[in-house]
Amino acid sequence: MAEPIQMDTKRKGVDKVEERKRITCAMDDNDTPTFEPDLIRAIFKHIWTRKAQERERNEIQNPDALDSEVGAGTSKKNRPTSANANALKLSCELLRIFITEAVQRAATIAEAEGGSKIEATHLERILPQLLLDF
């Protein structure tokens, strides 16, 4: 961190952010930062439980919809989806690659223009192909 730090309180603030980063960020074998599987699992679970609740609500509103096989239409095995541990690790890797690709492609454009800082215009240029690739 090469920025001149003026006040002590400011440094404390910056240190706290650094510490939070260290706590919340996982590192893989090569010491590159990556996502915590627990965080990704929490995000997936948040979305999947919401979907399961929506399915349940839709069922209450249309009780006759799928009821051919089960007799007295309760307990439809409407458990929310889950993910296995390796799938989470793979998802973390996929998301890490997403961010890495975005930064790397933008850096390539910034470099070609002779700059040393990645700006919004560089990000804009790589966005279409990025979104097509993922």
Place this chain on the structure above:
Amino acid sequence: MEIDEDRSDVEKEEEEEDDSISDLLRDRFRLSAISIAEAEAKRNGMEISEPIVACISDLAFKYTGQLAKDLELFAHHAGRKSVNMEDVIVSAHRNEHLAASLRSFRNELKAKEPQSERKRKKGSRKDDKATASVVIQVVL
């Protein structure tokens, strides 16, 4: 009419709770995204400003949401309730380099498992020859 109003109140409360959980998750996600982005910028000898990283992070967060929906669909399509590694690899089908990169990551994960997985891996070793860290090339 009253019953409907009650229900929408409950729904509204649920929605607010949902949003605050979502915001908390997005903040945690952003911290990790900042680390990853800054490390990668450094690796390329570049600086990256915080608003740009925040932008990338929010985009990745939305992508995570779409990924969750896709994975659920793929697993459900295969008749499963639980998402596995194959679902994640299928979701990367749009870019072949990306899919190959994930496949070798998966093979590494499997190689680290000590037990009975070894017996089933006769055929899949062929993909391993490519390196573990595949950099995705872009033709601009």
